Amino acid sequence: MEVFKDMVHELEIGRDNPxxxxxxxxxxxxxxxxxQPMFHPPPNGTKLDGRYRLPLGYQMDATYYYLRLRWSVPCGPNSVITFPGASWLKPWYWWSWPVLPLGIQWHEQRRQTLGYGAEMPVVLIQSVFYLGxxxxxxxxxxTLSKLCYRRADKNISTLQIGLKVIAIWSILAAYIVPFFVIPHTVHPLLGWSLYLLGAFALSCIAINAFLLPMLPVLMPCIGIFGVLLVMACPWYSNGVVRGxxxxxxxxxxxxxxxxxxxKLMSCLQVSLEREAFMPKLVESTPPAGFNKLY
Incomplete structure (x- = not known):
């Protein structure tokens, strides 16, 4: 404890740091x-005096694991693992796994210690919201003809362009919004499941509102699910093969x-044209007895 207090004091006075x-x-x-000599725990549990160097396995860099997807140096249960890299790609964020394979092990340690009691209410609320x-x-x-068109509309082409922009942005929002509203420190399995559920639910709004085919709209969601499976596959021999x-x-x-x-843009254009001209066809259709009178 005296050494620790002295180290804190040296930090406060600004010790030279290379x-x-x-x-x-x-x-x-x-x-x-x-x-100094290397530290090796005594077999009989006796107390050692003096200064010792800890072996490499007592503090490991996560990059050692990513190269071979296994520890190539001793790393015991008492080891400290550091995760260098970008601040937004740390293992406590749900989106970092399976990009970082060790993220799931980090969350397993958290599940056994802190748990996820603070995040679960938000997860449940969002799940119910998406299911609703x-x-x-x-x-x-x-249908678009009921929601967006009136018989007095004159500039149909401008309205079509505006609706096309709204449709594209609604699809983009379906994949962006769930990412930011999920609690950042939730378990990765819960985070990705909630994200895919949210993206699917919000995409259904665009699919039904703009009469779009389901498969092209959901193809990014399917692609994300596929890449998660590829990255999470546990049978790679090393990190190069995984990459x-x-x-x-x-x-x-x-x-x-x-x-x-x-395909999506083509179907969107067809849907808008069909819905746009439907009111005009209704207006231009003469009554049933019109030809008989004249």
Whole structure:
């Protein structure tokens, strides 16, 4: 404890630090650390005096695991694992797994210690909300002619462009909004399940409102589910093979996504034209007895 207090004091007075980080501070505080003997726990549990160097396995960098998808150096249950990298791709965020394979193990440790009591009410509320949206879209199937058109509309082309923009943005929002409203520190399995449920539920609104085919609209959702399976596959021999598999999946999936996008835009145009001219056809149709009178 005295050593720790002295280290805090050295931080407060601004001890010289070669790199400005924790490793540089420790190296300057213990300049003869490399000359100290290696620590090995005594078999009989006796107390050791003096300074010792901890083996590499006591503090591991997660990148050592990602290269071979296993620990190539000793890493016991008392080890400390650090996760360097971007601040938005840390293992406590639900979207970091399966991008980071160790994320699920981090959350397993949290489940056994802190739990997810703070996030579960929000998860349940969002799940009920999305299920309610799915039920409403199944019961109420509106058409564009009833919602968006009147018989007095003159500029149909401008209205079609506006509706097309609204349809595209509604589909994009269906995939973006659920990502930001899910609690960031929820378990990855719950997070991804809730995201896919939310994307599907919100996509149903655009599908029913604009009379779009379901498969092209949901193709990004299917693609996301597929890449999750590819990344989470536990049978890769090393990280290079895993990276090549992800690249191969993206290469094969990209044309399918593009074809779905083209199909979606074509169906959207057909739907808008059909709904746009329907009121005009109704207006231009003469009464049944009109020809008989003249």
């Amino acid at each position: 790199d400005g980080a924790d490793q540089g501070f420790i190296g300057s505080y213990f300049p003869d650390l490399l000359d 949206i799915m039920a409403m879209t199944r019961l109420a199937r509106p 090549l598999a992800i690249f191969g999946y993206a290469f094969c999936c990209s044309p399918i996504i593009w074809v779905s996008l083209v």
